[in-house]
Amino acid sequence: MSADDAPARLGDDRAQRSVVRRRAAFAVLTLVVLAGTVWYGVSELQRARAEQSAPSQVDVADGILDAPHVLFRSTAPGDLYGHAAAVALDDLSGPREVTSVVCDRVSSDGTTTVCLRTDRGVVTTYEAEVLDAAWRTTATWPLPGIPSRARLSPDGLVATTAFVTGHSYSQTGFSTETTVHRVDGTDVSGNLEDFTLLADGERVAPVDRNVWGVTFVDARHFYATVQSRSLGHTWLVRGDLEERTLVTVLDGVECPSLSPDGTRLAFKHDAAPAGSATAHWTPAVLDLASLEVTVLDAEERNVDDQITWLDDATLLYGLARDDEPETTDVWSLPADGTAPPEVAIPQAWSPSVVR
Amino acid sequence: MSGLVRAVPGDAGQPIRTAPEATPQTPEPRPPRRPDAARRRAGRVPSTVVTLGVVSFLTDVSSEAVTAILPLYVTAALGLSVVAYGVVDGLVQGAGALVRVAGGWVSDRTDRPKWVAAVGYGLSALTRVGLLFATGLPAIASLVVTDRVGKGVRTAPRDALIAAAANPRNLGRSFGVHRALDTAGAALGPLLAFAVLWAIPDGWTTIFVISLGAAVLGVGALVLLVPDLRPRQAAWLRAHRTRQDRGLPKCKGCTCDAPGAAALTAGGRPFSWSFLRGGATVRLLLVAGVLGLLTVGDGFVYLALQDRDGFATQWFPLLYVGTNAVYMLLAAPAGRLADRLGRARVLVWGHALLAGAYVCAAAPFSGAATTVTALVLLGAFYATTDGVLSALTSALVPTAVRGTAIGTAQTVTAVARMAASAGFGVLWYATGRVDALWIAAGALLVAVPVCAYLVRGGRLEPAAPAEETTA
Numbered sequence: 001m002s003a004d005d006a007p008a009r010l011g012d013d014r015a016q017r018s019v020v021r022r023r024a025a026f027a028v029l030t031l032v033v034l035a036g037t038v039w040y041g042v043s044e045l046q047r048a049r050a051e052q053s054a055p056s057q058v059d060v061a062d063g064i065l066d067a068p069h070v071l072f073r074s075t076a077p078g079d080l081y082g083h084a085a086a087v088a089l090d091d092l093s094g095p096r097e098v099t100s101v102v103c104d105r106v107s108s109d110g111t112t113t114v115c116l117r118t119d120r121g122v123v124t125t126y127e128a129e130v131l132d133a134a135w136r137t138t139a140t141w142p143l144p145g146i147p148s149r150a151r152l153s154p155d156g157l158v159a160t161t162a163f164v165t166g167h168s169y170s171q172t173g174f175s176t177e178t179t180v181h182r183v184d185g186t187d188v189s190g191n192l193e194d195f196t197l198l199a200d201g202e203r204v205a206p207v208d209r210n211v212w213g214v215t216f217v218d219a220r221h222f223y224a225t226v227q228s229r230s231l232g233h234t235w236l237v238r239g240d241l242e243e244r245t246l247v248t249v250l251d252g253v254e255c256p257s258l259s260p261d262g263t264r265l266a267f268k269h270d271a272a273p274a275g276s277a278t279a280h281w282t283p284a285v286l287d288l289a290s291l292e293v294t295v296l297d298a299e300e301r302n303v304d305d306q307i308t309w310l311d312d313a314t315l316l317y318g319l320a321r322d323d324e325p326e327t328t329d330v331w332s333l334p335a336d337g338t339a340p341p342e343v344a345i346p347q348a349w350s351p352s353v354v355r
Numbered sequence: 356m357s358g359l360v361r362a363v364p365g366d367a368g369q370p371i372r373t374a375p376e377a378t379p380q381t382p383e384p385r386p387p388r389r390p391d392a393a394r395r396r397a398g399r400v401p402s403t404v405v406t407l408g409v410v411s412f413l414t415d416v417s418s419e420a421v422t423a424i425l426p427l428y429v430t431a432a433l434g435l436s437v438v439a440y441g442v443v444d445g446l447v448q449g450a451g452a453l454v455r456v457a458g459g460w461v462s463d464r465t466d467r468p469k470w471v472a473a474v475g476y477g478l479s480a481l482t483r484v485g486l487l488f489a490t491g492l493p494a495i496a497s498l499v500v501t502d503r504v505g506k507g508v509r510t511a512p513r514d515a516l517i518a519a520a521a522n523p524r525n526l527g528r529s530f531g532v533h534r535a536l537d538t539a540g541a542a543l544g545p546l547l548a549f550a551v552l553w554a555i556p557d558g559w560t561t562i563f564v565i566s567l568g569a570a571v572l573g574v575g576a577l578v579l580l581v582p583d584l585r586p587r588q589a590a591w592l593r594a595h596r597t598r599q600d601r602g603l604p605k606c607k608g609c610t611c612d613a614p615g616a617a618a619l620t621a622g623g624r625p626f627s628w629s630f631l632r633g634g635a636t637v638r639l640l641l642v643a644g645v646l647g648l649l650t651v652g653d654g655f656v657y658l659a660l661q662d663r664d665g666f667a668t669q670w671f672p673l674l675y676v677g678t679n680a681v682y683m684l685l686a687a688p689a690g691r692l693a694d695r696l697g698r699a700r701v702l703v704w705g706h707a708l709l710a711g712a713y714v715c716a717a718a719p720f721s722g723a724a725t726t727v728t729a730l731v732l733l734g735a736f737y738a739t740t741d742g743v744l745s746a747l748t749s750a751l752v753p754t755a756v757r758g759t760a761i762g763t764a765q766t767v768t769a770v771a772r773m774a775a776s777a778g779f780g781v782l783w784y785a786t787g788r789v790d791a792l793w794i795a796a797g798a799l800l801v802a803v804p805v806c807a808y809l810v811r812g813g814r815l816e817p818a819a820p821a822e823e824t825t826a
Contacts (some may be wrong), residue, residue, distance in 0.1 A: 022579040022580060023579070023580065025575075025579050026575055026576060026579040026580055029571070029572065029575045029579070030572060030575075033568040033571055033572050033575075034568070036564075036568065037564055037565055037568040040561065040564045041551070041561050041564070041565065044555055044558060044560065044561045045554055045555055045558075045561075048554070048555040048556065048557065048558065052556070081556075118427075120549065120552055120553045120556070121549065121550075121553050122546050122549055122550045122553060123546075123549070123670075123673055124549045124552070124553075125669060125670070125671075141668075142668040142669040142671070143668075144661055144668055144671040145671070146426060146427055146430055148430070163426060163430070164658070164671070175654075175658075190662070191662065193784075194784075194787075205781065205784035205785060207777055207780025207781050207783070207784065208780065209784075325432050325490075326432060326557050
């Protein structure tokens with residue numbers, strides 16, 4: 001080639017040295033990052049092993065499941081974390097009977113129990129399980145995503161809500177899948193999103209509708225939430241399993257829960273100022289006869305749970321602890337909002353009242 | 356001259372030095388020197404492309420590990436509902452698309468794609484530090500948004516870097532190799548995250564630490580190992596120095612000889628939006644838009660499969676891993692195929708595979724066979740379209756506007772696909788899932804031949820300067 005090759009080669013040499021230096025720097029960086037990550041991972045693994053095998057610090061008693069009780073998911077750290085457990089209805093903060101069943105959400109009527117769980121592994125799957133009074137499995141079916149709500153009706157119907165989540169940048173958001181099964185595992189409804197949605201008598205079909213939070217009225221009717229962000233509504237709907245319809249009742253009602261006497265619905269009311277990106281949910285009660293809403297702002301924290309009625313005058317719901325988020329407490333609040341909330345069952349989640 | 360060569364070290368030197376062999380209009384026969392070596396080099400994917408693939412691999416391990424467990428983290432560890440998380444996700448879809456064009460534009464204007472990409476990768480890496488300390492949903496939401504902005508910024512300059520480093524003849528294969536590595540990271544990340552949660556039930560922080568480590572290594576690999584390619588400057592050098600080397604007058608009927616040095620420091624031909632007026636570019640964007648409008652999200656295919664049979668429900672969380680695995684395996688071969696048969700042709704006919712996936716999801720045969728076939732077709736669809744689109748675009752437009760053009764083509768596709776998903780959702784509820792899928796498959800089977808006609812006869816293959824006539 002020509003004479004100007006020489007300076008070019010000189011430049012090449014210098015560039016070559018720079019490349020070697022950069023490669024060495026990258027090798028050092030790799031070593032540092034790997035060593036740091038592995039060290040942290042191993043120490044966390046040891047800590048987790050120690051915590052998991054440590055006995056849970058809870059008072060344990062027998063025979064609670066034979067009397068009226070509240071069944072829940074125990075969130076006391078230690079070897080019993082995540083197990084379904086029960087406390088006596090007349091001594092909520094007292095000792096608990098712990099079962100061998102592990103659940104994310106649990107709902108029970110005393111003879112039948114529904115347990116939604118995450119089967120962790122390299123392949124994480126989710127399932128719903130129905131158990132009989134002796135805690136034997138009678139039916140299971142797969143869930144498409146993270147278990148969120150479970151409700152069992154006295155008529156042998158099971159409503160489950162799972163979050164089907166986006167997994168990649170290209171996917172659009174999330175969706176819920178809410179279905180109703182019979183306790184023997186047969187599918188009654190399919191995805192409730194496929195029911196005909198009637199808003200003020202008109203059939204509407206917003207693309208982004210999601211259905212969740214079923215509460216049963218009887219063997220055929222239920223209440224639930226239907227949300228469509230594009231339409232800007234979060235409706236309370238009354239569903240009909242035979243007609244396969246969802247009829248809107250009221251806007252702004254989320255995650256309803258029917259009172260034992262069937263006259264009121266407890267729900268999450270979004271008290272965040274209009275236009276804010278995130279919701280702030282406050283418990284509220286709707287009188288079904290007058291459609292009058294009482295917002296229970298004695299509870300100032302953000303409550304994200306499907307509320308349960310302890311009795312006709314008291315609500316129960318779970319809240320994570322600020323300082324130890326894996327541990328939750330079940331709180332109680334008078335349904336008329338006249339007194340502040342207090343801890344009903346410490347270290348518990350997903351309460352279900354069995355009378 | 357040495358200073359100029361140093362500005363484009365390593366692989367960047369390759370195109371310049373090999374330019375006499377690769378420049379098409381060369382009237383003389385090829386220099387007889389080392390023809391075998393040259394051919395072998397042309398068949399190989401440049402190390403810069405592989406390094407960029409490794410950068411993407413690490414970054415995808417980092418981001419997908421977090422993305423996969425974020426809903427669980429928000430619900431299980433923070434005690435919030437995923438409904439709240441959905442809000443976050445919806446907010447950022449549009450913003451990400453616009454940032455893509457901007458990232459390409461800045462990289463073209465500055466002629467520094469590496470550093471624009473580094474800003475994007477760095478931004479995402481910073482959000483991993485944030486995750487270690489974030490506790491509330493607003494904090495996590497803003498981190499997710501920042502991460503997506505980072506992804507938007509880096510994509511177009513990164514693809515411009517690949518285009519600059521690759522041999523124009525095997526551009527498709529280079530993009531394919533990059534996408535294979537990228538997708539491997541996207542598949543590995545979630546598996547890694549779930550493996551950690553399996554071993555450490557509350558191992559969120561461990562996942563975030565691993566994610567941070569992978570992101571830091573990704574940025575480190577980019578900054579330390581990828582040469583600072585200056586595509587515009589290199590193109591200028593290629594055009595001018597080679598003519599000089601060949602003893603030709605520096606320019607043929609142009610005036611660029613006079614301001615030589617000034618033009619060099621400015622980085623060659625300046626950026627101009629006029630590429631958007633070029634007939635071929637418009638045609639490409641039109642085809643990408645039309646096909647994008649018929650590409651409904653994979654989410655719908657998965658949901659349809661899951662509605663139909665229990666097999667898909669049980670493995671629902673894994674369906675996308677299957678798709679990604681196929682995509683990963685086929686990306687490089689599909690890119691090679693595109694180089695041979697024509698990139699536009701492969702891009703267009705790849706959408707027939709998507710129609711096949713819809714048919715599998717709509718067909719009344721439930722069970723593992725149709726589910727697996729649908730996943731294979733989806734993966735093959737991505738392999739024949741994603742990297743190929745970038746390869747096609749970067750070969751079609753002048754070097755000076757490559758980043759912007761790639762960003763624009765990707766944005767057109769992304770926005771069209773978003774619209775498709777919204778529209779398909781309406782159809783899904785109006786006609787039921789089976790009919791909706793048949794309609795989408797039918798529309799695709801009409802659109803594909805039409806688009807194939809639009810791009811017939813190599814209409815979207817590059818004009819002379821970028822492609823070897825003998826290829």
